[in-house]
Amino acid sequence: MSWREPAPGESEAGERSWRVVREAFDERIPAPRPRNWRPLVAVAVAAAILAAAFTPPGQAVLGSLRDVVKGEENAKPALFSLPSPRSRLLVNSSQGAWVVQSDGSKRLLEGYRDASWSPRGLYLIAVRGHELRALEPNGDVHWSIGRAGLDDPRWSSEGTGDERIAYLARRTLRVIGGDGRGDRALARDVTRVPPAWRPRTHVVAYVDGNGRIVVRSADSGAVQWTASVRQRPAALEWSGDGRYLLARSASSLTIFSSTGRQRLEPLAQGAAPVVDAAFRPLSHGIAFVQRAAGRSVLWFYPQLLPDATAARRVFAGAGSFEAVAWSPDARWLALTWKSADQWLFIRSAAVRKVIPVSGIEEAFGPNARIAGWCCP
């Protein structure tokens, strides 16, 4: 083994660096000479911390340090603005629903939960107590309806004024018009999984009591197709063009064609738990989060092809990532790093820039989770 040959670029890098070092030397202000070993001590401490991290137990310690103390360095202390202009965030927390404008200003809709956006972000649908309420982001309530055991309302993305809202009342899936009229039961004995509307249709996907996925017209009640997956689905989402339905289970992803006849299961059996997944707007890419052994990884499938659905690692860190959301223009990813009390705004899946924001719990209260990043 020879160690004597120069490394690539060694000489040129040396010349460049010498110029930088010389300039720093010329600009330096000579200090008096009291002996001060603090820099070396700091280096030694850093080395000791790093050394402790090299062994598996030490790695766990460092991981927990990053979890609790650090997250990403140079994080902004608060959410001063959204990186995607003219967009709005909807955040559900234990305090209520927060609407965050692109300039960082935010409003608490106190006591609301399970809030989600209407198709153009003009309204919210949310639960307060035993009422389902349609309201404006400023809190003005347009209509409400009382039901027991309310959960997970979702607005259809018709966008023409003829929208529907699907929601769960105990174990019944109900549908109501966007104007608050025509409330009716669509299916009974369903699993508590938020329903998912196929974009620009009145077709809704939900999970029945046996864990099967059901795709059904909310207008006629006709079942279009059903499908079973290896693990009971925990979340459903349609791609923006309605061509694919994504089912996330505890440790698997299943992507169905719109007819349900074809499916893709890109994760092998035994994969690490999948805690969130989201279609990239305007495409069929999927970002998803896996968590195992004290670490979390944000992945991205740029394309869905039977033999070429390869995941790219976007970001990884110690502790718990909880949720991922795309900006409406698909240029940013928002990643909830719960254990670090941070959100990361990641510029594209190629990570051209990361904007970390800390102090999430202080700003939004416990259990803050991005529920939607909405349209201008």
Next chain:
Amino acid sequence: MAGSHGDERAWIRGAQRGSESDLESLFRHHWPRAYRAAYLVVHDAAAAEDIAQEAFLAAVRSLDRFDRRRPFGPWLHRIVVNRAIDWSRARALRREVGEEALVSVAAGDRPENPHPQTLASALAELSPEHRAVIVLRHLLEYTPGEIAGLLGLPRGTVNSRLRRGLDELAQQVEEDVR
């Protein structure tokens, strides 16, 4: 190459008194091994340049406080290797590009990389901490005891990492690398 411990002390003393030529002698004496060490740990020329350069800048900032009785090399190499490890670990935690891009970057390095490709690519397969101890031992020629001091590790840990790292290297390179 010149550079006895006496030369080094003289260069540091001269630099502390403001001599740019002494600082340049110190820089040119230590740059190749500092850069090479960083490169062999991080396998990224731009990052290696940043790491080695930043270590020298740290030296300039600390020049007035530096104890001339101590050798400069270990002080510099400790910074370089620790920063290189840190950088590698950070890259492992936060992929700045996809795996495919990394592969293409590595492939692009080959034509101008005079290091035996088997060594460079085999080293890249090791963990940063294994790379670091091997580079400190075989490029910078520190003893295991000195490496333990530089990295703040027990000597036994250094020895086991060396042994394990070299075993892995030997498997990768398919020839005796010791």
